[in-house]
Amino acid sequence: MLIQVVISGLVIGCVYGLIALGYSLIYKASGLMSFAQGDMLTLGAFLGYSFYGIFKLPFVISLVCVVLCMFFLGLFLEKAIIRTLLKNHVLPVYIVLATIAISYIIQNAAMLIWGTQTLSFPQIFPIPLVGVLGVKVQPEALFCILMSLVCMVALHIFMKYTRFGTAMRAAAMDATAARACGINVSFSTGVTWGLSAGVAATGGILLGPIYGVYTMLGAIIGRKGFSSAVIGGFGNMYGAIVGGILLGLVETCTSAYISSAYKDIISYSVLLLFLFVKPTGLFNEQALTD
Amino acid sequence: MLAVEELNAEGGLNGQTIKLVTYDDQGSPEEAVKIANKMVEVDKVDAVIGPLLSTCQMAQGALLNDAKIPTIGIGLSPSFMENGWDYIVRSSLNSDYVMKILAQNMVDLDVHSLAIFSGQDDSSKKAAGSMKAEAEAVGITVTTTETYVDGDTDFSGQAAKLINTKPDAIYAASYANVQPIIAKQLRQFGFEGLCFNKELFQADSLRVAGSAANGWIFAYPYISYKTVDECDIPNMKEFIVKYEAKYGALPYHEGAMRGYDAVKVLAEGIKNAGSTDPEAIMAGIKSISGLEGLGGTFDYTGGDGEGLHSCNSYVIADEKYTVLDKWVGDGGFEAFKAGK
Known part of the structure; x- marks a missing residue:
């Protein structure tokens, strides 16, 4: 039972991690928070269903199409809504509220376009289940773990070792100074929102099957x-991925060894514990204003 | 709408054309109350059908009852009928009756131990409690009861714990959106026994679950068929052909059938009453006996406001709905056990 629980915790933890990557990316590069990441995942899943399930495009092409669509949607939302609000010098809390509004709009639009029933996403791999340490797992679940790790490393390298990533971080730390150095702050923030939407959508297309x-x-x-x-x-x-995996493991172990009734109580208590004891998280990430 | 159009085409009720007013409560009890107010105060309706969810029915029931509006409930939970409202009856099947049928199915299929998995919403918790009581009443041991929060997508911890208690079968009190996920995760975790579901395992859930849905059993008056040919019940087949002709697709949710039957029950009550007087309509409904609907034969003479009292049990085999008795008779159960 332990192996089953650990593998399941890893799978769901990596999905949480993919979403967390989006939150972290936006915060790291713009100092803002978006609460529409979960709905970006949903939209990615619906678009993936359309490209892969309805238009019958190969999976890799579908994945690229979804990520591109969502990238441009993220870019558009930043330009049309977030940037407009920022230009009006609103408080950061209004940006958060705007993202909550975007979240509801996406949910409702998806309902109108794709309907309210659960849609069947075709399998990506020809084999329905593979054996891992004696446990049967969907290959899509393993692919999900792999893609999470790839996204994590790629985004870290992008943010830390590329000129554009450095420019994005500089824009987040001090927009005025960044502009003085010739950085296009508006464009870099837009790209950040686009990347975050793309990462979340990747999670969606992997979760669909x-x-x-x-x-x-x-x-x-x-x-x-x-x-x-x-x-x-x-x-x-x-930290995003490791935090996701830790949360996934806590959840599945609580359900398996204590009681499913306490799953969310314990999971969110862990969040509170970190906020009180170690707000900088496992990877000691300082807030931008520190 | 289909049923109302049919009735109007036949000359309406007692010589009057039926005017249909429809609202979407969005599954929200708060919205349901607002709508009930509007129906009573603005639309001044003679009767109400729905809403689909029992929680919404609970919210608006007192208001409709106080206004003496004859109402045909189509929710499944026992809860709203427990209020003893004089002007509200039900045309769907009380989920408590389903539990008795399922418990008997379990006995017939050699189930001696059962693990229960339930949502934390009112309807699911009530269904899980009823199932536990009915199972224990027929001598089945309930090994554990685990729960999930609405919106969850990962049930692996619960699946591991349920299976670890080594039950002969698992009962799930859940809604359509999580049915396929639960089915898939239980099978992935190696559970090969029979699974029982609180209500219909929906057609779209079946498409998502695929072969993981095989061996799932439920007792329910209606089925959401994937094709017309799958249906072998004559009046049901006639309904889904008409539905497809009108809407261009088969009903993906059995709510369409619940609504159709509710209109037929209300129409019969009004015909019996000979007027739209609320008390006469209620008396007319409560005198209905032997009315054939899509879900079975309606009989309100018991006086408890419940019209349906039994239904077929179905099993999913080869990713298709099959009547349970037929499956067992054709050797399907023996083959399922041998394939475990």
Whole structure:
């Protein structure tokens, strides 16, 4: 039973981690928070269903199409809504409220476009189940773990070792100074929101074959992803994934060895514990204002 | 709407054309109350059908009852009928009756121990409690009861714990959106026994679950068929053909059938009453006996406001719905046990 529980915790933890990556990316590069990440995941799953399940495009092409669509949607939302609000010098809390509004709009639009029933996402791999340490697992679940790790490393390298990533971090730390250095702050922030939407959508297209696709798919996962980002260290790419995995393991172990009735109580208590004892998270990520 | 159109095409009720007013409560009890107010105060309706969810029915029931509006409830939970409202009856099947049927199915299928997995909403918790009581009443041991929060997508911890108690079967009190996920995760975790579901295992859930849905059993008056040919119940087949002709697709949710039957029950009550007087309509409904609907034969003469009292049990085999008795008779159960 332990192996089953650990593998399941890893799978769901990596999904939380993918969402947490989006939160961390936006925070790291713009100092803002978005609460629409879970719905970006849902939208990614629906788009993936359309490209892969309806238009019958190969999976890799579908994945690229979804990430591109979501990247431009993220970019558009930042330009049309977030940037407009920032230009009006609103308090950061209004940006958060705007993202909550975006979240509801996406949920409702998805319901109108794709309907309210659960849609069946075709399998990505020809084999329904593979054996890992004596446990049967969907290959899509293993692919999900792999993609989470790839996204984590790629985003970390991008943010830390590329000129554009450095520019994005500089724009977040001090927009005025960054502009003085010739950095296009507006563009870099837009790209950040686009990347975050793309990462969340990747989670959605990977979850589709495992859970099916429905409008509330990303609702709870979005909240858990936020907790994961805090536990790992808000703004840290490695922390996002490690925080997600830790939360996933805590959840599954609580359900398996204590009681499923206490699963969320214990999971969110871990979040509170980190906020009180170690707000910088596992990876000791300092808040941007520190 | 289909049923109302049919009735109007036949000359309406007692010589009057039926005017249909529809609202979407969005599954929200608060919205349901607002709508009930509008129906009573603005639309001044003669009767109400729905809402689909028992929680919404609970919220608006007192208001409709106080206004003496004859109402046909189509929710499944025992809860709203327990209020003893004089002007509210039910045309769907009380989920408590389903538990008795399922408990008997379990006995017939050699189930001696059962693990229960339930949502934390009112309807699921009530169903899980009823199932536990009914199972224990027929001598089945309940090994554990685990729960999930609405919106969760990962049930692996619960699946591991349920299976670890080594039950002969698992009962799930859950809604359509999580049915396929639960089915898949139980099978992935190696559970090969029979699974029982609180209500219909929906057609779209079946498409998502695929072969993981095989061996799932439920007792329910309606089925959401994937094709017309799958249906072998004559009046049901006639309904889904008409539905497809009108809407271009088969009903993906059995709510369409619940609504159709509710209109037929209300129409019969009004015909019996000969007027739209609320008390006469209620008396008319309570005198209904032997009315054939899609879900079975309606009989309100018991006086408890419940019209349906039994239904077929179905099993999913080869990813299709099959009547349970037929499956057992054709050797399906023996083959399922041998394939474990």
